[in-house]
Amino acid sequence: xxxxxxxxxxxxxxxxxxxxxxxxxxxxxxxxxxxxxxxxxxxxxxxxxxxxxxxxxxxxxxxxxxxxxxxxxxxxxxxxxxxxxxxxxxxxxxxxxxxxxxxxxxxxxxxx
Amino acid sequence: xxxxxxxxxxxxxxxxxxxxxxxxxxxxxxxxxxxxxxxxxxxxxxxxxxxxxxxxxxxxxxxxxxxxxxxxxxxxxxxxxxxxxxxxxxxxxxxxxxxxxxxxxxxxxxxxxxxxxxxx
Numbered sequence: 001x002x003x004x005x006x007x008x009x010x011x012x013x014x015x016x017x018x019x020x021x022x023x024x025x026x027x028x029x030x031x032x033x034x035x036x037x038x039x040x041x042x043x044x045x046x047x048x049x050x051x052x053x054x055x056x057x058x059x060x061x062x063x064x065x066x067x068x069x070x071x072x073x074x075x076x077x078x079x080x081x082x083x084x085x086x087x088x089x090x091x092x093x094x095x096x097x098x099x100x101x102x103x104x105x106x107x108x109x110x111x112x
Numbered sequence: 113x114x115x116x117x118x119x120x121x122x123x124x125x126x127x128x129x130x131x132x133x134x135x136x137x138x139x140x141x142x143x144x145x146x147x148x149x150x151x152x153x154x155x156x157x158x159x160x161x162x163x164x165x166x167x168x169x170x171x172x173x174x175x176x177x178x179x180x181x182x183x184x185x186x187x188x189x190x191x192x193x194x195x196x197x198x199x200x201x202x203x204x205x206x207x208x209x210x211x212x213x214x215x216x217x218x219x220x221x222x223x224x225x226x227x228x229x230x231x232x
Contacts, residue, residue, distance in 0.1 A: 001173075001174060035217070037217045039217070039218045043157070048207060048224060048225065049207075049222055050222075051220060054212075054218050055217075090156070092156065094157075094159075094218075097217070099171040100171055100172070100173055101147075101162075102159060103156060103158065103159065104156075106156040106157070
């Protein structure tokens with residue numbers, strides 16, 4: 001299985017400041033169909049996960065534009081341009097290039 | 113409105129069996145691949161299994177392969193997870209989830225989860 005490694009595992013950010021989370025995969029997530037199967041989810045406290053970013057850099061419906069994704073191959077980054085209080089929770093990267101999907105360990109974002 | 117409602121989570125002894133169900137509504141169920149994802153208490157997300165729209169393809173995480181079986185009944189808009197030979201490490205909140213579209217590679221809707229506790 002593909003291993004997804006996130007850093008850092010926790011983050012404490014002052015509102016209005018930027019935040020960045022790295023995700024590295026043990027194999028390339030670029031498929032022969034041209035898509036890169038890398039996604040970002042946020043799980044807010046007490047809630048089910050919600051999709052933020054699909055295929056590396058595409059914001060899902062309703063996701064604020066302060067969230068952005070970038071990267072290629074095996075190295076990816078989620079950035080929040082200006083953190084807001086509602087952004088607290090655990091962020092997960094996920095790959096689905098193989099039928100057996102895998103998530104990163106999660107990065108917990110808290111507000112200072 | 114898409115709704116996914118899981119049920120069947122209980123306390124079960126190690127070695128026991130359990131069947132989880134997920135009732136789907138608000139979308140054309142038999143058009144979509146469905147998944148089970150779990151989360152152990154205080155831990156991260158772990159993908160468990162998927163089943164194609166017609167049930168013809170199924171995949172499993174190595175941690176459950178040979179013990180769990182995913183199935184669906186499109187006539188009842190329902191997804192199932194048969195869990196056998198349960199271990200304490202299977203204790204988790206089990207989410208039913210809908211894939212966005214065929215071969216999209218991502219989940220767009222999640223249920224609220226049903227809690228399975230494996231303990232003697």
